[in-house]
Structure formats: structure tokens, C-alpha cells
Amino acid sequence: MPSQWKVAATHAIEIDLAHESGLKLKQSYEFLSKQVGGYDNLGFTKQDHKNYLRTKRQRDMEHGAAASLGRYFSRQLKENPSYYFATQLDCEELITNIFWADARMIIDYSHFGDVIMFDTTYSTNRDARPLRAFLGLNHHREIVVFGGALLYYETIESFVWLFENFLEAMSEKKPITIFTDQDAAISAAIKVVMPKTYHALCSWHMWQNAEKHLGHLLKNEPQFNTDFLACIYEYDDEDEFLIAWNEMLDKYDVRENKWLIDLFKLKEKWAQAYVKRTFTAGMKTTQLSESFNADLKDCLRTDLNIVEFLTHFETVVNQKRDKELEAKYNSKQKFPRLKLKSSPMLNQVATVYTPKLFDLFQTEVEEEIYAHDIMAQKKTVDISSGNTASFTQLLMSASTSFAVHQGGSSTSVALTSYLESTSSVVGSNDKINGAGGLMTQGSVASGGPLTQESITSGWNPMVHKVKPFF
Known part of the structure; x- marks a missing residue:
């Protein structure tokens, strides 16, 4: 009898998991029915399913949104003491703004936080929660999340509060560059909290x-x-x-x-x-996070309570982290395709950089070789012998000086001299600096092997860290 149908405890667990994973009610109900061989064998209707979720939502929020939010953050802190959250209250002691960052976000920022995007794209939908996110790119050129915020009041003071708490969570490490949209309040807050950070517009x-x-x-x-x-x-x-x-x-x-x-x-x-x-x-552009925005679309619905929203947000972030693991696995399965296979430098760099970063580096090297060959009319004087060779030939023939440091062969001397006379191979190039600031003349023309130390010592002053790109 339909009046006797109810959601069994085992099904309740599966309904909870499906809901937390972001599955819609229809998808969840169909999935459960297929597990038992059809709707008739399920033991409850779609309306029962809906009623169960509504009752659970009411039970979770019976002490109010603020209390439920407090319990959620307390649970996160218990699981990991490094979890950070902050709330801002209005004059009536009601929560108006929220910021949070879990331990992994804080660690990721320490590695990849030199350039961040403060993404406000979600606010373009009036029916969605006022989510703001701090995002960046990791060494696989994948989106990485540094923190999230809900800003119900957008004033200069609110953004100052948000940026101050963000930096407190990140041990006061300020980014080199921050991308935002063209918002006067955001711009004013950045000048107050991060005056030395370069503010670029999306x-x-x-x-x-x-x-x-x-x-x-x-x-x-x-x-x-x-x-x-x-x-x-x-x-x-x-x-x-x-x-x-x-x-x-x-x-x-x-x-x-x-x-x-x-x-x-x-x-x-x-x-x-x-x-x-x-x-x-x-x-x-902050639109680099377009895929992240699409993934978040469902969990920004206002019919979700605050705890459901945070749970869904956590799920989406974990999905992005799985992308990094997948990229890491794929990077170890094959060697990058070399355009100059006889170049010892490219062969060695290919074992150090991730595939995405190596492709950027190789493209810049190729463009610089072509440019320098044209500038020098495809001739470079070998200082020691007076012979002439193209820059490409010098790059590929310097295997001894790159593979084993022998104090500098005539080839490496010629190459070093040529690089010094025409500026750096890639380090000062505007495109490469913009693409990640990979290597500079100091590391390429040092006459020694491309070790971690030689790369570190040759970095552009604006790009003072190796860790984010390896």
C-alpha cells in the first residue's frame, strides 16, 4: 500500500550521498530504482524522496542558519585544525559575509599564489548566492582554488575585511599580481590591503x-x-x-x-x-575559470541551505583536485614531443617541466631561435675560431657544455657571448614572463648542466620561485 511506503535506512544513506554529490532529485531517484530493478521494487515514490530531503533540510537548519554554519565549520576544524574561516557581522549581529579556506587551499597558495584571480563572475546571476572565489593556476595549468567567500554586502569595508582575512589565512603572503573585474570598491580595497600588489583588470x-x-x-x-x-x-x-x-x-x-x-x-x-x-x-582573464563556474552552477541555487551549498562547493573543489592528479599521472606516461630532438637543453628541460609548461618553453625557444637567426642574418661569430654558425646550430652543438660542466668549451663561450649580446633566450621575453617566467639567460648560458640549482639561480627577479612550475 502506498500509505505504508517509507524510505528505508539503507536508501536514506544513498540519498544523502547522492544529494551531497550534487545529483538532482530525478537523477538520484532513477539511479536508486535501477539498483533494485525498477520503481516498484524501490519501496517509496519520488514524492517520498523529496519529502525526505525536505525533512532532513529542516532538521539540519532547526537551530537557524547561523547555528548550522557554526556546526559545519566546527566539524571542519575538528577534522583539520588548519582549516580557516571568518564571518563578518552587521550592526544587528547577523552574519553578512563569510570567508573560508581549507588546509589544501592554504598549501596550494604557498606554491602557486604569486598570481591570483579574484573571481566575481557568479554574482552576474541575481538568483544565485553571492559567491566570490580566489583562484590560480598550478604547474599543469589547471585551475586551483585558494579560498571562497559569500559577500552579501559589497562595500569597500567588506572587501578590505575579505582581503585581510584571506592574507591572514595565507600567513600574510601577498600575491605579485591580482586579476579582478572593473569594480571601484575592489580596487580601493586592494590599495588598502595590498598596495604593492599589481592590480590587473580581467x-x-x-x-x-x-x-x-x-x-x-x-x-x-x-x-x-x-x-x-x-x-x-x-x-x-x-x-x-x-x-x-x-x-x-x-x-x-x-x-x-x-x-x-x-x-x-x-x-x-x-x-x-x-x-x-x-x-x-x-x-x-578571470574567464580562465569558466569550467569552474559551470561546475558550481547547480550548488549556487538559493533553494539550497548554507550547509548544502558549502558541501557542494567542497565536492566541486575536490573534483578540480582530481584533475591535478590525473594531469600528474599523464605527465609520467610519455615524454614530450621535441621539435629540436638533438638539443640537449630541451631534452633535459623536458624531464623537469610539466608537459604544459614545457610546451610553452619550447615554443618560446623556437621563436627566439628564429628571431635571432634573422637578426644576425643567420650568422654568429665563433669567438675562438672565427667560424660562423647559425644560432640553431650553436644550441644543438653545445651538448658537451650542457651535459657535463668542463669549464666552458669554445661552443659554450660563443653561445654565452651571443646570448649576452642579444639579451636572454627566454627569461626577459615578455611572452614567457607572462606565461610563467620560465628560464633566463643566467640558467641557459651558465655553461653547466640544467640542474635545479642552475635554474633557480637564473630566474627573473620578478619570478623568484621555482616550486610552482615543477
Whole structure:
């Protein structure tokens, strides 16, 4: 009889696990029915399933959201004393803002926290919780989460409170660069809490704003899109950027456009000619976290209580961590494809860098070789013998000096001299500095093997750590 149906204890456990994993009610109910050979054998209806979850939710929140939140954080602290959380109260002693970071987030930040993204993309949906996340990239170029926050009040004081607690959780280690959207309150808070951190603007959010303020141009002038993006990404030289910007204003008659005037005042935060001066780890936009946003979509629903939300958030973070383990496993299964197979340097670096980082490094080496060959008209003077050789030949023939340190062969001397005369092979290159700041002239032209020490000693001053990239 339907009136006698009820959710058995064994099924209740499975319902709880499915709910905590983010499965929707329909998916969970269908999964349970297949386990027992059909709906008739399950012993309860979909409505019973729904009623069970509602009753559980009411029971969890019977002492109020604040008490439930307190129990959740207490449980996390009991499991790991390094767990960090903070709450901000309003004048009526009600919780308005929350920040949290688990032990793994804190450890990850110590390795990969030189460049962070403060992602506010989730707030674009008015029906979702006001989630804010601190994100970065690990050595596999995968998204890594450093902390989460719920900000119900967005003022300068709220952001100051958030950034201060974030740094307290991270042992006061400040990032070199932080990417955010174009928000005046966030910008003001960064100046107060992290005045020496380079504040860069997310180019994706800039483009979203451009569609709002310059929609007529984007629709009627297809070339404007190309010219505008070129001003953001293409020009490394400041004078070239300024010329291109002014030409764009005149070409499309937008010199009096207020949004463009205000945007230009912030040019040091978004134009490549200026952003190249800081370490960015290859980030230009918080939209790098697009996949993370998609995964979080379901757990941001306002029909979930605060504990359910935090549980779902924890599940999504763990899924991202599994991605890192998968990338680590895959990196050990095959040797990267070398474009210059006879290069001892690339062969050795391939055993040190992760595949993603090695591909970036190899591409930069290839571009630099081509550029230097063109600049020198494919000829480089060998100081000791007077013979000529291309830069490519020097790179590939320096096997003795790279494999075994013998005080410097004539080839290594020529290579070192050439590198000194044409700046670094990769370290000072703007693209590589932006992509992760891999190696500098000091490590390439040292005449010794590419050991951990030789790489460390040759790092660009702006990129002072090896650990995040190995």
C-alpha cells in the first residue's frame, strides 16, 4: 500500500550521498530504482524522496542558519585544525559575509599564489548566492582554488575585511599580481590591503562592458572588434600602443566616449604594454575559470541551505583536485614531443617541466631561435675560431657544455657571448614572463648542466620561485 511506503535506512544513506554529490532529485531517484530493478521494487515514490530531503533540510537548519554554519565549520576544524574561516557581522549581529579556506587551499597558495584571480563572475546571476572565489593556476595549468567567500554586502569595508582575512589565512603572503573585474570598491580595497600588489583588470569583463557601452560599434563596425582587442593584447611598446589607441578613437569617432575615456585612465591595468612589466603566469582573464563556474552552477541555487551549498562547493573543489592528479599521472606516461630532438637543453628541460609548461618553453625557444637567426642574418661569430654558425646550430652543438660542466668549451663561450649580446633566450621575453617566467639567460648560458640549482639561480627577479612550475 502506498500509505505504508517509507524510505528505508539503507536508501536514506544513498540519498544523502547522492544529494551531497550534487545529483538532482530525478537523477538520484532513477539511479536508486535501477539498483533494485525498477520503481516498484524501490519501496517509496519520488514524492517520498523529496519529502525526505525536505525533512532532513529542516532538521539540519532547526537551530537557524547561523547555528548550522557554526556546526559545519566546527566539524571542519575538528577534522583539520588548519582549516580557516571568518564571518563578518552587521550592526544587528547577523552574519553578512563569510570567508573560508581549507588546509589544501592554504598549501596550494604557498606554491602557486604569486598570481591570483579574484573571481566575481557568479554574482552576474541575481538568483544565485553571492559567491566570490580566489583562484590560480598550478604547474599543469589547471585551475586551483585558494579560498571562497559569500559577500552579501559589497562595500569597500567588506572587501578590505575579505582581503585581510584571506592574507591572514595565507600567513600574510601577498600575491605579485591580482586579476579582478572593473569594480571601484575592489580596487580601493586592494590599495588598502595590498598596495604593492599589481592590480590587473580581467580582459573578459572588459569585453563584457564594451558590449554594453559600445554595442553599436561592435554591431556596425566589424573591424572595431579587431582594433580594440589589438590595443589590449598586441602592442608591447608603449608608444605603439598610444598611437594605435588614438588612431582607433579617430577612426571610429569615439574620442568623446565616456566609457573609453575612463578605461584609458586605467590603461596600466589592462594594456599589454604595461601589464608585461609584472609576472602574470600567462593569465589575462578571470574567464580562465569558466569550467569552474559551470561546475558550481547547480550548488549556487538559493533553494539550497548554507550547509548544502558549502558541501557542494567542497565536492566541486575536490573534483578540480582530481584533475591535478590525473594531469600528474599523464605527465609520467610519455615524454614530450621535441621539435629540436638533438638539443640537449630541451631534452633535459623536458624531464623537469610539466608537459604544459614545457610546451610553452619550447615554443618560446623556437621563436627566439628564429628571431635571432634573422637578426644576425643567420650568422654568429665563433669567438675562438672565427667560424660562423647559425644560432640553431650553436644550441644543438653545445651538448658537451650542457651535459657535463668542463669549464666552458669554445661552443659554450660563443653561445654565452651571443646570448649576452642579444639579451636572454627566454627569461626577459615578455611572452614567457607572462606565461610563467620560465628560464633566463643566467640558467641557459651558465655553461653547466640544467640542474635545479642552475635554474633557480637564473630566474627573473620578478619570478623568484621555482616550486610552482615543477
